[in-house]
Amino acid sequence: MAEIIQEEKGKKGGKRRPKKHGTRIDMTPMVDLMCLLITFFMLTTAFSKAKVMVITMPDKEDHNTDKNTPQISAFRTLNILLAGDNKVYYYIGMIKPKEAPPALVKTDFSKDGIRKVLLDKNRDLFTKIAEYRDKRVTGKIVVSDTTLENEIKRMKRDDKKGPIVLIKADEKAKYKDIVNIIDEMAICNIASYAIVDISQPEKDLVKNAPK
Amino acid sequence: MPKIKPPVRTPHIDMTPMVDLFSVLLIFLLLTASFRPQEAAVITTPQSISEKQAPDADLMTIFIAKDGKVFFNIDNGRDTSTHFRSKLLEKIGEQYKIQFTKAEISKFGTMSSFGLPIKDLKTWLNSKDSKEKDKLQIGIPMDSTDNQLAWWVREARLTNVGAEVAIKGDADTDYKTVKKIMDLLQDNKVNKFNLVTNLQKQEVNLKDLPPSAK
Numbered sequence: 001m002a003e004i005i006q007e008e009k010g011k012k013g014g015k016r017r018p019k020k021h022g023t024r025i026d027m028t029p030m031v032d033l034m035c036l037l038i039t040f041f042m043l044t045t046a047f048s049k050a051k052v053m054v055i056t057m058p059d060k061e062d063h064n065t066d067k068n069t070p071q072i073s074a075f076r077t078l079n080i081l082l083a084g085d086n087k088v089y090y091y092i093g094m095i096k097p098k099e100a101p102p103a104l105v106k107t108d109f110s111k112d113g114i115r116k117v118l119l120d121k122n123r124d125l126f127t128k129i130a131e132y133r134d135k136r137v138t139g140k141i142v143v144s145d146t147t148l149e150n151e152i153k154r155m156k157r158d159d160k161k162g163p164i165v166l167i168k169a170d171e172k173a174k175y176k177d178i179v180n181i182i183d184e185m186a187i188c189n190i191a192s193y194a195i196v197d198i199s200q201p202e203k204d205l206v207k208n209a210p211k
Numbered sequence: 212m213p214k215i216k217p218p219v220r221t222p223h224i225d226m227t228p229m230v231d232l233f234s235v236l237l238i239f240l241l242l243t244a245s246f247r248p249q250e251a252a253v254i255t256t257p258q259s260i261s262e263k264q265a266p267d268a269d270l271m272t273i274f275i276a277k278d279g280k281v282f283f284n285i286d287n288g289r290d291t292s293t294h295f296r297s298k299l300l301e302k303i304g305e306q307y308k309i310q311f312t313k314a315e316i317s318k319f320g321t322m323s324s325f326g327l328p329i330k331d332l333k334t335w336l337n338s339k340d341s342k343e344k345d346k347l348q349i350g351i352p353m354d355s356t357d358n359q360l361a362w363w364v365r366e367a368r369l370t371n372v373g374a375e376v377a378i379k380g381d382a383d384t385d386y387k388t389v390k391k392i393m394d395l396l397q398d399n400k401v402n403k404f405n406l407v408t409n410l411q412k413q414e415v416n417l418k419d420l421p422p423s424a425k
Binding site for chain 1: 237258417
């Protein structure tokens with residue numbers, strides 16, 4: 001304690017001295033100052049460093065040569081059209097010029113929206129990865145973080161059944177829509193997805209889509 | 212019967228533990244502090260589940276504000292003696308035939324993000340009034356006739372070869388603007404982007420799988 005207790009002594013002496021008080025230091029200003037400093041530091045420090053989401057786009061130059069474009073089966077292709085305003089449309093397959101356009105299904109970014117569709121399509125791979133993770137959590141297998149990552153990567157690469165998702169954003173889409181949808185890909189463990197430009201027939205489809 | 216009054220004393224709270232606690236907090240904060248760099252515009256980043264941390268050095272960041280204004284920032288590199296910013300400004304000055312003085316170059320080296328046409332850069336560096344400075348920040352022009360952002364990116368890539376690119380966009384920016392910037396970056400052979408996001412945990416487990424249709 002910040003007080004000095006002094007023994008009283010010498011009462012017998014003839015001189016009457018004023019009674020001595022223990023000196024107490026008033027700490028309130030110190031506390032005030034510290035409070036201020038702490039508040040200041042709390043407000044100015046960037047505690048958590050920014051988190052980033054990494055996306056890698058294919059190189060533009062090889063993109064232009066048609067020979068390199070991989071052939072993908074139509075029924076595995078899931079096209080997601082982002083129309084802004086929390087509206088997401090999707091269709092399966094591709095638009096062929098002479099046939100009737102595929103039916104567009106409207107959904108949104110909620111838990112029962114596009115995620116359900118993606119999970120349903122990606123059932124096999126998702127179950128595999130989730131089971132692997134569960135085993136690790138429950139301690140049935142002991143692997144390091146990097147092994148886990150590599151194993152998941154390998155599972156994704158070997159996957160032959162999951163959807164190939166093409167993400168297409170139209171003019172009204174916001175940046176957060178793109179981030180949200182890439183995030184959904186990460187949540188649902190989609191093995192292959194790409195952000196591609198929207199085509200004119202698809203724009204028309206969105207325009208005429210059910211509201 | 213008269214009540215027995217205890218002698219009145221002013222209550223004295225012992226503040227020492229409080230002071231101790233505050234000291235500990237203060238020291239902790241002082242040691243962990245990394246100051247938030249001043250940013251030219253308020254940007255609310257979108258949320259994602261990504262837990263990957265942004266690299267703390269060798270990073271070039273492109274800020275996209277809600278209204279489509281674009282700002283640029285590059286750090287001095289992990290080894291601060293490299294002075295990437297100063298070098299970059301010199302190169303850009305050469306490119307646009309603007310002579311920057313030594314003082315201007317070293318001042319630029321200590322600053323952070325900026326978003327203004329190159330012709331205003333000198334005024335901005337020499338201005339003392341922060342309001343005036345903010346007025347000059349109208350975003351880096353990136354129209355096809357004079358794509359200054361492309362120059363900044365190109366020169367920055369040449370100055371700091373190992374720099375990664377981060378895009379910090381506002382959640383409500385139009386995707387069109389972001390796309391334009393991504394295209395510009397891809398023209399400069401940047402194919403890997405770090406999109407700066409806010410962490411928001413979301414758990415999806417096996418039980419969340421929709422019942423199979425079979």
